[in-house]
Amino acid sequence: MELLILPLVIGLISLILPSNWSKLIGGVGAIASLALACVHLSGFDPLTQTILASSNKMAFGLTFNFGYDAFGLVMVMLTNAIIPIILLSNWNRELANNKLFTALVFFMQVGLLGLFTAQDGMLFYIFWEFTLIPIFLILYWFGAKENNKVLFKFFLYTLIGSLGMLLALIALGSSANSFAYADLKNVQLTQEVACWIMSGFLLAFAIKIPLFPFHTWQPATYTSSPMAGTMLLSALMLKMALFGMIKWMLPLTSEGIEIMKWPVIILGTIGIVYGAIIAIKQNDIKTLFAFASISHLGLIAAGIMLFNTAAWSGAVIQIINHSLISIGLFLAADILEKRTGTRQLSELGGIAKLAPRFGFWFAVTVFAALSIPFSAGFIGEFILIKELFTFHSIIGILAATSLILGAVYMLRSYQLSMFGTPKISAFEDLSWNEMAVFIILSLLILGIGLFSSLIIEYTEPTFRILTETLTSNQQIIE
């Protein structure tokens, strides 16, 4: 439980102390929770599950069960590793000295960790909704002015989605008479009911991922939020939905997978192509990266719906990779915006000459986003596309276009902003903390690319257990 309590305490401390302490508290707290997660990692055997807290059934069928399996632990590690990186990239920004901001980031972390370790349907829902509050306040207080409309759209969109999930959970919980994960998993459903329940879950997840056509909140929200907010959203919050699909939706309603996988895979594939094509035409660099994100996540979502261990391994690699890349890309976008005052590609150019270090590290990030060999994205996308191709050749081919189209929009954004004749006179090169972020990200991406088998083998037993529900259901049907 100390995993969750530590960030909560840090958040409260930073609220109490004056603002000029918040940098220090943020740094120390983030490193401490990362160290704590490492302790958990070192003491964990991927073949087992760890229980952090458990209780008897309480009123409303609620239980107070926390724990993680290998997949949950990977997500916990990811969260606790990403938060320090976000704070580091924010280090010399104005926001780093704001105690409210620091506290909200840590409350966000509590929500995410609770979500990834919840072993009870209601707890999952509670943390799912809870994360909405800090991110909303971050976007509202520290985002662009006059963004109320965008924010309302974001909040209501996600809220309506989660009401669908609430209904699905109530349906499952009232037939299981409990919300504990094991009990929910044991509920036997008919195919029709399972489809309805899965649609309830999907409403929440599709909006958060976001899948095409539920993505309309995303680009505007990304562009109007502060850098750290965008990073939290794209690197961590969207992953909640992917985690929920693997850990909750599919094992609980595996009876409906045969019908429900088609719409999701098709929507995902449309999203891959659509996001990429829209991204090619974008002039605003943040919007461009937002659509690129839709394209990447469509691929992951489609892969997850294949419901097999191999595709999920690819999905995990790609989840981690996307978190790292999106931080790099949004940091680069923010650097461009802060130092030139514009995000429009047409007004940028020639920066590589003025700031060679930035030019180099931005290029590294762009190439990582292109999934060149030796980067983590290569492994992840390769596995996902291969599995989609095995599933259906046309979908596989369409999904593979993301590689080509990705090269087009990524290289275009890089070329227009960094090469050509300089349209601005001066550009301050990277500061030490931005440099450090880029180096850490690149090393992680390279490391995961080279040693991806470690993660794949680590999560494989968990995925085998989760996919077993499908096989056992099929046996019952046969």
Added chain:
Amino acid sequence: MDALIVIFLTGLIGLFVGMLKKPYLNLLVTMLGLVLAFFLQLNNGFYTSPLSSYQVLEFNISQLYFSLVAIAFCMLIVLGGFNYFKRDSIHIGDYYGLLLFSLCGAICLIGFTDLFMFFLGLEILSIPIYVMVGIKKQDVLSAEASIKYFFTGAFATAILLFGIALLYGATGSFNLIEIRGAIQAGEYQATFLFIGILFILGAFLFKVGAVPFHFWGPDVYQGSPEIVTAFMATVVKLAALMAFYKLFNGTFQELGHFWIGALYFAIGLSLFVGYLGALKQTKFKRLLAYSSISNTGYALFALLSLSNSSLGSLWIFLVGYGCATIALLTISMAIHNDNDEISSFKGIGYKNPFIGFIMIISLLSLAGIPPLTGFFGKFALLMNAYSQHLYLVILALISSAVGAFLYLRLMVLSLSKDTEAESVSISIWHYIVLGVCASGILGAWLIVAI
């Protein structure tokens, strides 16, 4: 039972103490009486009351919980309204006396076992409120509210009486257990009974302010002082819903097939009329009145279960709703929002972090965001109704999205950053009230959960 007498006597003593024109003394007396009543009620099972042979009022465990909450809400209102009443120190004894007498009625309504006691309770509850609504004598709106509430209320009471008379004619008894026995045995005059039930249902829907009998709500809430609004929105609603629940879900349970259709209609409309009506309001108390209509719709879900299982859900829902409403109205008093405009909340929350925090949690609790009490109340009610009334549950979820928009707008307004809002000094009484409400919103669900 003892608590009832203590409250009544406190009210009476308060009237005389009020002649001394010492507001603090009056506050002290009132609070002492309420605290004493609270503990008498809390220890109800641990000693034998000298009045225990009195059969017409009966407090089992769930009735106790409801009456405790009613007394606690009343304490909050007494404390929160002290600054308001102090301005008019000649009348402070009258104000507190009326509040306490009304609370007596609420407790009768929670504990009745007999339709006679029920009617008495309802009248004791209502009559002081008619007076309190019109207590701002110079204010046109207040006078309008008082007259409107009195006439419509009297009309509803007449219909209720007619219903009770028909019920007596049909079953030959005032006693709830005997009525239920007659219904179970089939020994009743069907026509009289059914018409009587419909009349009582209508009167109840009026008292709790549900569609289609909600028209008095916004005007009356707007016209009365914040403190009376808070009393009407919490204590009165709680008592009336408890009586509603007891009568319909207990006594008329076997006739559920007959009245549940009408209730369906009332719930479905309340859910949407309230929130949709609130969207266009510019006055804060009107907005709360409309939101209370929708919240009543949620609370009525408890009646759909046709069993005793949903009483706990109703309780937790009403606690969450009551704490949030009292907190919001207290904030409105603390910032001296005398003209009752929503726009005067702008930036208040950002300039005053404490108020901001309370605003955030109470509005999110009303919107049903976990892990706040409001969420667990809604969730438990919907969970109970889910298996039999799926479509109504879906409607409720949709309407709660509308409600979330409404509350979010208010929250965003109060947290707005760039404004000339001033930081306000909050009196100690308001600190206490807001602190208690906050702990209720954050933690009350734990009582039920554990």
